[in-house]
Amino acid sequence: MKVFGHPLSTNVARVLVCLEEVGAEYELVTLDFLAGEHNVPDHVARNPFGKIPALQDGDLILFESRAIAKYILRKFKSREVDLLREGDIEAAAMVDAWTEVEAQQYYPALSPVVFECIIFPIMRGTTTDQSVVDESLEKLKKVLDVYEAQLSKHEYLAGDFFSFADLNHFPFTFYFMATPYAPVFDAYPRVKAWWQRLMLRPSIKKISGNMPTRF
Amino acid sequence: MAPMKVYGWAVSPWMARVLVCLEEAGVEYEIVPMSRSGGDHRRPEHLARNPFGEIPVLEDGDLTLYQSRAIARYILRKCKPELLREGNLAESATVDVWVEVESHQLHPILRDIVVQCIINPYIGLDRDQAVVDENLAKLRPLLQVYESRLSSSPYLAGDHVSLADLSHFGFMRYFMASEYTGVVDDYPRVKAWWDALLARPSVKKVIAGMPPDFGMGSGKMP
Numbered sequence: 001m002k003v004f005g006h007p008l009s010t011n012v013a014r015v016l017v018c019l020e021e022v023g024a025e026y027e028l029v030t031l032d033f034l035a036g037e038h039n040v041p042d043h044v045a046r047n048p049f050g051k052i053p054a055l056q057d058g059d060l061i062l063f064e065s066r067a068i069a070k071y072i073l074r075k076f077k078s079r080e081v082d083l084l085r086e087g088d089i090e091a092a093a094m095v096d097a098w099t100e101v102e103a104q105q106y107y108p109a110l111s112p113v114v115f116e117c118i119i120f121p122i123m124r125g126t127t128t129d130q131s132v133v134d135e136s137l138e139k140l141k142k143v144l145d146v147y148e149a150q151l152s153k154h155e156y157l158a159g160d161f162f163s164f165a166d167l168n169h170f171p172f173t174f175y176f177m178a179t180p181y182a183p184v185f186d187a188y189p190r191v192k193a194w195w196q197r198l199m200l201r202p203s204i205k206k207i208s209g210n211m212p213t214r215f
Numbered sequence: 216m217a218p219m220k221v222y223g224w225a226v227s228p229w230m231a232r233v234l235v236c237l238e239e240a241g242v243e244y245e246i247v248p249m250s251r252s253g254g255d256h257r258r259p260e261h262l263a264r265n266p267f268g269e270i271p272v273l274e275d276g277d278l279t280l281y282q283s284r285a286i287a288r289y290i291l292r293k294c295k296p297e298l299l300r301e302g303n304l305a306e307s308a309t310v311d312v313w314v315e316v317e318s319h320q321l322h323p324i325l326r327d328i329v330v331q332c333i334i335n336p337y338i339g340l341d342r343d344q345a346v347v348d349e350n351l352a353k354l355r356p357l358l359q360v361y362e363s364r365l366s367s368s369p370y371l372a373g374d375h376v377s378l379a380d381l382s383h384f385g386f387m388r389y390f391m392a393s394e395y396t397g398v399v400d401d402y403p404r405v406k407a408w409w410d411a412l413l414a415r416p417s418v419k420k421v422i423a424g425m426p427p428d429f430g431m432g433s434g435k436m437p
Binding site: 048049060062063064066067068070071074075086089090092093096097099100101103104105146149150 | 281283305
């Protein structure tokens with residue numbers, strides 16, 4: 001299996017961590033997106049939006065990191081590693097719901113801080129817009145209130161089992177923890193403990209090891 | 216078997232995603248109407264169902280579920296799994312790809328145009344034409360990708376309708392009722408795909424509860 005992308009990319013990391021969780025063999029073909037390699041015709045043929053990641057598995061080409069991730073988790077599903085739980089309709093619903101919550105609630109609240117503090121300074125040379133950060137942190141705290149309540153009931157987001165829903169939080173949270181605002185999580189002890197459990201996973205240790213936070 | 220319950224207001228495009236799946240699956244359900252202007256979604260009774268204070272919410276027996284795409288998947292997995300193609304790795308992945316494209320690429324654009332063009336006039340806000348123009352500029356290349364995709368097959372994930380197509384219905388419905396509906400005429404396969412969706416009995420039934428002005432012109436604020 002080939003993944004086209006770059007180890008710094010959060011969406012590529014989403015896919016790589018799933019490959020590591022299932023123990024699949026894969027190759028990361030690095031595209032230099034700072035040099036515009038994602039826009040060359042060969043890559044646009046894989047991903048018509050010219051974005052990363054793209055996946056090639058034999059004749060099948062996929063894009064959109066969450067779709068790629070689910071494909072991998074289904075293909076390599078085993079009794080030991082079943083991160084989607086599609087055989088259990090209620091468990092699968094919880095995985096889907098918290099996967100959507102990451103995309104629709106958590107990410108919009110947390111990612112602007114990562115963009116302002118890390119990504120834009122590197123990609124655009126800008127300085128942090130503090131008003132964007134402050135507004136995002138207020139939204140994030142409200143979201144974390146809900147997460148704290150959920151993680152008081154269960155060890156993981158979709159229930160008492162680790163799932164794709166938890167994994168989806170890794171890439172952007174990892175970069176958030178490299179901003180000066182990491183201490184925001186200190187007021188949410190169960191969320192913080194959940195994050196620390198995630199960081200102990202071999203898949204996450206391996207992939208985050210390729211994601212420098214200082215440039 | 217008690218009918219499934221869906222909490223929310225029928226004019227919501229997110230609600231529509233769920234309703235069209237219920238109709239396609241032929242599931243017995245009832246809508247529990249809530250008032251957006253009355254703030255029903257912020258009341259403790261609703262926060263107990265969905266701590267994010269949003270609609271739709273599904274109740275099926277002991278299960279309470281939120282996030283419209285998760286609800287849609289649950290309904291189809293339970294009652295019409297062929298619309299997810301989960302037995303086939305490549306096909307189910309293709310369904311997922313186009314559900315994600317709608318979620319992350321098309322939805323933000325259509326939402327912003329609909330808010331500026333349809334909603335703002337009713338809530339006493341000026342339209343920001345710059346926002347509309349910025350989104351139209353992003354929309355065209357995106358529709359070109361859809362046009363290419365629909366050149367290979369009549370539906371987004373192949374020869375038959377799937378969640379990928381149905382997931383587009385709610386926001387497309389309002390965009391196509393806006394003054395910018397003509398943009399899609401430049402993409403004939405997209406137009407044909409949209410017309411095919413409109414012809415489906417499930418869509419006809421759900422659209423009946425979605426007046427193009429969200430009910431605001433007739434004084435029926437959701």
